[in-house]
Amino acid sequence: MSDSTMPSQSGTSSIPPFRYSARLAADIESRWQDAWDAQGTFHAPNPAGPLKDAVAVGNRPKAFILDMFPYPSGAGLHVGHPLGYIGTDVFARFKRMQGYNVLHALGYDSFGLPAEQHAITTGIHPRVNTESNIANMRRQLRRLGLGHDPRRSVSTTDESFYKWTQWIFLQIHGAWYDTETERARPIADLIAAFENGDRPTPDGRAWSALSAGERHDIIDDHRLAYLSNAPVNWCPGLGTILANEEVTAEGRSDIGNYPVFKRNMRQWMMRITSYADRLLDDLDRLDWPEPIKLMQRNWIGRSDGARVSFSTSAGDIEVFTTRPDTLFGATFMVLSPEHPLVDALTTADQRTQVAAYQAEAAAKADNERQDDSQKKTGVFTGAMATNPVTGTDIPIYIADYVLMGYGTGAIMAVPSGDQRDFAFARAYNLPIVATQMPPASWFDARSIAPSADCSTWPEAFVGDGEYINSTNDSISLNGLTSIVDAKSRMNAWLAQHNLGEPTTTYRLRDWLFSRQRYWGEPFPIVYDEDGRAYAVPTQALPVLLPELADFKPTALSPDDATSDPVPPLARVTDWTRVTLDLGDGPREYRREVNVMPQWAGSCWYEMRYLDPTNSEVFIDHEVERYWMGPEHEGHTGGVDLYVGGVEHAVLHLLYARFWHKVLHDLGHVSSEEPFHRLFNQGYIQAYAYRDARGQTVPATEVEESGDNYTWQGETVIREYGKMGKSLKNIVTPDEMYEEFGADTFRLYEMAMGPLDASRPWNTRDVVGMQRFLQRLWRNIIDEYTGDSIVVDDASPEELVRHLNRTIVGVEDDFAHLRFNTAIAKLIEFNNALTQHVSAHKTSPISLVEPLVQMLSPLCPHLADELWFRLGHDSTVTYVPFPVADPSKLIEDTIEVPVQINGKVRARITVAPTASIEEHLELALALEPIIAALDGKTPLKTIVVPGRTVNLVVK
RNA sequence: GCCCGAGUGGCGGAAUGGCAGACGCGACGGACUCAAAAUCCGUUGUUCGUAAGGACGUGUGGGUUCAAGUCCCACCUCGGGCACCA
Structure with a gap:
């Protein structure tokens, strides 16, 4: 397909004209990229649907290899971005050579806050901006030679894409969670159950006795996507509310770092908590890094305990506790200031103080409330509750x-067994009663005498100890030593007296799903005059995002907690008003003006890669089963390899799992999980330099001598961090293409360390990979003539063995992503x-061909060029990976170290089959060993x- | 505070409990060259020794083992996650 490469143009230089230089690499690379495009080299055939090609599918095994898709930033790429893409590309190419039907594609997560914030700062419409950014990224990535199927590159902002995002939203909206069968079911099943009386209505009236509006509200309360008037994270700086996952521990926005305030607002929520158990339990069936699983487990935060009822003048109050076994030590009770019974409980003389405390708590942002974590504040309500096991009255505080938001918003306080309760009891002089005797070592460690009077303890005791002070007429825990036994005895007693039951709570909250922004998927939802929500019929999808000249959110002061969100879509009055026939004739409705969060598109995009042009369904069943279906009974199914950064451990990866499970329950997909195997790539970091004033200076201009770094003669200090504009240490792929070529760049990124480790970029080191490729080129092509030096001669035995060793090792390394x-x-x-070539001036073809094949996943352009020059007329992409000859893997002799007391003193040379006796005989005959x-x-x-x-010896 | 992960030459990093430092960068020496670049060859953990050779060496301290970078215990440092979650 190619002409022979043109000689180097550099007239004055004495560099050989056919050296593998950046110039030659660029020429080779662009020619092969064009050829791959023209021939559709990386098109992956589907077994069904619009991209069906059953013959091409054949009976090959399949591999779906996926990158976390990028949002198209305007800043362009730096060399850190493609690390994962190169890794998956090498792996995908390797799998193709192993005979797999490989699906590898890349799309763009182009809705959402980052794109919109960028649009706002530049003043350019997000659609224009997004499209030019995507074009630029496509150009930069194409230059890298990634083997993507270009037909499958979707963007979440495509109308043909977000139509299905809205469709999936309607599936979730049209479903409820059946706790009996532990899966989502269509809302029609729920209505049927109400109608035929299988399920009682909340107030016990017959379903037919309810008004249409009442029935609507009851159904809405069960939906997996529902409207809620709940405390939300209001971020005036971004003009929107945020999900819990998008708020940092400091109470600021993940994006932009603006203050976040708690506010009550009516918003769309996703009932992800219904799936808490399955999201937790199914982690065990996934091939994911253990730390990521742990982060998800912690985020879901399941804790098993019990609900216990305490009677009060205002009725029973339920508390949640993980330690029902310590109920005898509950000496007071604490309610959240927002608890609904606070008003009813508070006595007249405490009312002023309680109201003041409530107001103070409400005014505090979340982070302030968490800040003074040592100091405990609170107010007595004046009311008392009865401890159900001791019968004593205990004071109720707020x-x-x-x-x-956690448990029941009320706790029983056991100061002897809980550090926070202990601090509170100390601060307010409340009684402390021990229910467990700490072991002697506990007292020793705190230098206090064992004493039953726990008011002298310096802190609460948490652990196994003998139960004391825990007895009444009908139950006794005294003498028990195991928390597990005490818990089960107490739980049985509570159940028997109808005072409580074992229960489980979660740290995970329902997912807040609306954003008051412009650049997102519109909800396929309309409201009637009573404010009741209705689904837009699926045939009316997509609900198009209206074009807006002014897409900016109304400017708000970031620190003004009292401001209200004004969604940009609310200003498009001719869009918000819509006449629809929802079954009872055409009526006027108003559209939902919020949009979906950034995560919506990324919850299912990988499935659209599989069937990108299907206009009938979001994905054909058979196509989904082929690429993502379970491999065997008990297998979750899902993407075969998913590579991306660890920063998505709890956001994207949790949301996508949730959506996937809903779609599975409703019968739309056969797989239970979206991503069966997950791999976290590391980050490429870089050095940055600051001068005496703390200003960063351009990293490329810094000169190094030993431990000293100078910039324009001035000493600067080196630091290590992310690559970024502000640190003036960006290196772009374009610079690498210019200086070395894409293959060298790919090779360097893969060679610098294991894929899951972070490491510093060092442009200086890239030359090592270039030299390697130049040597390899020279072993095939004469640099002065451009002719091949490959001959059909026999290869020396030692090199044949080396080759076979290499084949086995490289294959194993590729399979385990150990590219370095x-x-x-x-x-x-x-x-x-x-060495052989310098001695003989020729290269045996039997050595060179496998070498080129093994190189091709890493350096596909160069490999294809060399493959062509070796006389083949097609790409090496689908040529099977070399197979080692087992007989060439056995060495004639092996060198074995001989140690005395673990220190190497000599070496023996033995046959690989040598017996223990032969080893010993040889070892004991060695001169240094005899001497030693x-x-x-x-x-x-x-x-x-x-x-x-x-x-x-001795 | 709790929970993860990681500490190996000047640098990036290799090493199924079995010869620590593969491979690459850098540095040093040599060949080629009028010279330089490029290329090729060699040396390169520290230390004692003219050498042969020896001693020490994977964050620190202990332990298991014939044998430990690797396994166990404690600690230090760095990176990450969670953080009044009852």
Whole structure:
């Protein structure tokens, strides 16, 4: 397909005209990229649907290899961005050579806050901005030679894409969670159950006795997507509310770092908490890094405990506790300031103080409430509750360390067994009663005498200890030593007396799903005059995002907690008013003016890669089953390899799992999980330099001498961090293409370390990979003539063995994503080949061909060029990976170290099949060993054949 | 505070409990060259020794083992997650 490469143009230079230079690489690369495009080299056939090609699918195994898709930033790429893309590309190309039907594609997450914030700062419409950014990213990534199927590159902002995002929203909206079968079911099933009386209505009236509006409200209360008047995270700086996951521990926005305030607002929520158990339990069936699983487990935060009822003048109050076994030590009770019974409980003389405390707590932002974590504040309500096991009256306080959003918003306080309760009891002089006797070591460690009077303790005791003070007429825990036993005995007693039951609570909250922004998917929802929500019929999808000249949110002061969100779509009055026939004739409705959050598109995009042009369904069943279906009974199904950064551990990865499970329950997909195997790539970091004033200086202009760094003669200080504009340390792929070419750049990124580790970028080191490729090129092509030096001669036995060793090692390394060590093995082999070539001036084809094949996943352009020059007329992409000859893997002899007391003193050379006796015989005959033994007989001899001989003396 | 992960030459990093430092960068020496670049060859953990050779060496301290970078315990440092979650 190609003409022979033009000689180098650099007239004055004495560099050989056909050297593998950046110029030559650029020429090779652009020609092969065009050829791949023209021939559709990376098109992956589907078994059904619009991209069906059953013949091409054949009976090959399949591999769906996926990158976390990027949002198209206007800043362009730096060399850190493509790390994961190169990794998946190498792996995908390797799998193709192993005979797999490989699906590898990349789309764009182009809705959402980052794109919109960028549009606002530049003043350019997000659609224009987004499209030019995507075009630029496509250009930069194409230059990298990624083997993507271009037909499958979707953007979340495409109307043909977000139509289905809205459709999936309607599926979720049209479903409820059946706790009996533990899965989502269509809302029609719920209506049927109400109608035929299988399920009672909340107030017990017959379903037919309810008004249409009442029925509507009851149904809406069960939906997986529902409207809620709940405390939300209001961020005036961004003009929108945010999900819990988008708020940092400091109470600021993840994006932009603006203050976030708690506000009550009517918003769309997703009932992700219904799936808490399955999201937690199914982690066990996923091939994910353990730390990521742990982060999700912590985020879901399941804790098993019990609900216990305490009677009060205002009725029973339920508390949640993980330690029902310590109920005898509950000496007071604390409610959240927002608890609904606070008003009813508060006595007249405490009312002023309680109201003041409530107002103070409400005014505090979340972070302030968490800040003074040591100091406990609170107010007595004046009311008392009855401890159900002791029968004593205990005071009821309100305090802001009890959160309304967790458990029941009320706790029983056991100061002897809980550090926070202990601090509160100390601060307000409340009684402390021990229910467990700490072990002697506990007292020793705190230098206090064992004493039953726990008011002298310096802190609460948490752990296993003998139960004391825990008895009444009908139950006794005294003498027990195990928390588990005490809990089950107490739980049984509570159940028997109808005072409580075991229960489970979660840290996970329902997912807040509306944003008061412009650049997102409109909700397919309309409201009637009573404010009741209705789904837009699916045939009316997509609900198009109206074009807006002024897309900016109304300017708000970031610190003004009292401001209200004004969604940009609310200003488009001719769009918000719509006449629809929802079954009872045409009526006027108003549209939902919020939009979906950034995460919506990324919850399901990977499935659209599979069937990107299907206009009938979001994905064909058979296509989904083929690429993502479970491999066997108990397998979750899902993407075969998903590579991305760890920053999505709880956001994207949790939301996408949730949506996928809903779609599975409703029968739309066969897989239970979206991503079966997850791999977290590391980050490429970089050095940055600051001068004496703390200003960053351009990293490329800094000169290094030993430990000193100078910029324009001035000493600067080196720091290590992310690559970024503000640190003036960006290196772009374009610079690498210019200086070395894409193949060298790919190779360097893969060689610099293991894929999951972060490491510093060092442009200086790239030359090593270029030299390797130049040597390899020179082993095939004469640099002065451009002719091949490959011959059909026999290869020396030693090189044949080396080649076969390399094939086995490289294949294993590729399969386990250990590209850095695979490259090292290729370099070693090529170095050995170089020796042969310098001696003979020719290269045996039987060595060179496999080398080019093994190189091709890493450096596909160069490999295709060399493959072509070796006389083949098609790409090496689908040529099977070389297979090692087992007979060439066995060495004639092996060198084995001989140790005395674990220290290597000599080496023996043995046959690979040598017995233990042969090893010993040879070892004991060695001069240095005889000398070292000095006539002594070894007490013990250890021989690991082929590995080591160890002699133990004296 | 709790929970993860990681500490190996000047640098990036290799090492199924079995010869620590593969491979690459840098540095040093040599060949080629009038010279330089490029290329090729060699050396390069520290230390004692003219050498042969020896001693020490994977954050620190202890332990298990014939044998530990690797396994166990405690600690230090760095990175990350969670953080009044009852």
